[in-house]
Amino acid sequence: MTYKSKKRLVQVYTGNGKGKTTAAIGLAIRAAGAGYKVYIQQFIKGRIYSELKALSKIKNIKAEQCGRGCFIKGKPTMLDKICAQSGLLRAEQIIMSGKYDLVILDEVNVALKLGLIECEKVIDIISRKPKDVEIVLTGRYCPSCILECADLVTEMREIKHPYKKGIPARRGIEY
């Protein structure tokens, strides 16, 4: 049974552990290696992360960002909302075009949690997706309404972590 012949799914990677975005990147690499077209929209993040540099060199992968590149403290601004909503619109276009086999909405769960975009909008997109497009949603705090309409959900659980709060993540490993 080939991939092409099977209905594609909605996958979620959530939880407080490491490996959500990295798992999505791995999926992108795997799909591209199999000849499929991949689109990645990164919410929240706006800096050019190491992974995007490497991904941009791979045929079949298109990666974009809609974050403002700074950590959102407290209440998000109108600009944060506009950025996230335009990113979602762009992703919707890509999904509905049917030109991409795999669409990754990286950190979209955090954008939902912060109220930058609405659950109803994401669920609406998922419900209307062409059946041959696989959608992957990542980020902590995945809302239950999204979990309900996902086919495959994995929780990354932190079992052991060496860093204390305030110690920065390492370039090339955590971002």
Place this chain on the structure above:
Amino acid sequence: MTYKSKKRLVQVYTGNGKGKTTAAIGLAIRAAGAGYKVYIQQFIKGRIYSELKALSKIKNIKAEQCGRGCFIKGKPTMLDKICAQSGLLRAEQIIMSGKYDLVILDEVNVALKLGLIECEKVIDIISRKPKDVEIVLTGRYCPSCILECADLVTEMREIKHPYKKGIPARRGIEY
């Protein structure tokens, strides 16, 4: 604080959920994107998986396999053991050479669980690793002796999964 200036760690991705190997692949991409050298040894697996095809095109990533390319049912054969042990020897050489910044032992936990290689040997390698080499171990069933000496452990928990037993994984998505 840069990556270079920090002690590198031992990371484990285990659990019954999806995303362990894909997270490791994502880490490889991210590290390569930051200019670091990456070595991947895949245990158990022996087929040329989609991800290896794409990874082999990326500068700074070297990927090898030591599995026999078939599912091990029941008791592993002597050949399975020899393959896994030679893969571990090769990984040990690479780690001790200090020429690679990130070394991924993919599915090594399964090889340990099956008794193809010994926990003591893996712990010995970890304990002697150069301090500027990051090691990542993936696979279900990570033994507690490995968990104890790891710095960072993430469990991928299956929350929801659409497949019933016996339905094959999809090329380009699950492998």
